[in-house]
Amino acid sequence: MTDVRSTWFTRALTIAGLGVIGACTEAAPAQPTFQADVLPILAANCVRCHAVPAIGGAPGDGACTTPASGPRTCGFRLDSYDDVVIFEGDPATTDDDVKVLGAGAIALAIPFRVDSTTAPMPPVAPLGDVERATLVAWAAGDPPDRTARPGNRAPTITTEVTPGAIATIAYHLDDADGDLTMGVLRAVGPGGDLLVAPIQAGRATVQFAAPAAGSYALVARVDDGGGWIDLPAGAVEVTP
């Protein structure tokens, strides 16, 4: 009789325990959204190598296209949904531009890398089941979702500028929600709408040499996963 009671007690405890675990286990969203569900996974597991510049053997400068015309495409980045131009030469043509494909463009390949048995990604610490299922469900979208989180707050940028023939621009790009944020800093002035440098969340200093001297308005074109916005970022004086 004692044994029977013990068996029933053990079963009840097991069922209750499974119920608790089931209630507490996070489930992958059925329709993952880019900013809220996908970007945090990419930020935590992928972008250390798959960003600009690519490191650790990730496709970068060595993985470029040679089109007959138009920009070259070199590698991909997982901190951006969209393709991003990271180098512009002559403003009159795109033939000397270099762009990097975004996560949306290469989404088809993501499930195959995270599930690969021979060369899985990430290579050292595999994704958990929920993370993996989230990426797979997102990548199956046609196109993959890129919507923003409700109530998403826009990034902000501040700059400190030192004028000169080669001006120096120290910037601080910040996102109140802590979203992974990247983009480009552009200068609009006598020489046209020019790319200054690719930028990422945090503090950094970049230099700017324009083809024509004068005053340039700085604009940060950034995306925190919720879509691209233009942020006024002060002005810079380029001397002859």
Next chain:
Amino acid sequence: MTARRRHRAARRTAVVVAAAAALAACAVPVDPDPIGDYTSWKRLDVRGPAPGHGDTYRVIYVNPTAADPAQSFVDGYAAGAVIVKEIRDDVDGSPGDLRYLAIMRRLPDDGDLPIQGGWLFSQASTPTADETHADFCWNRCHLAAPYRGAWYDYRQ
């Protein structure tokens, strides 16, 4: 068939036709050196769904350069490496009818051919048919492949 199913089927057909038209519109004729008889090369069979190839049976042939175990992937596959992928129906785990060929050639980046990551990607309906190039192969899939543009380590 219910109206809803007919609508779904029609929508699916429209999507497939639109995708095929888009791919065809992006295809560019290319004229690289012919691959010749590749069926004596090293062979690897792969099944299951794959980006761009659907749920198919792929018979992959790699030439001796691509299979050379002396290659280092620091620089990627050696120039002259050729990979021919026969995309076939999967008939209960066996290769069925040929749908098309997908061909990768590792070429120097000094000619008129559209090279992507060191590779020329082309497709042909049969082994002797004209070849076309499409950006889709690289941009949507092989760019993320683990072995410098290839999905398998053919040295092994």
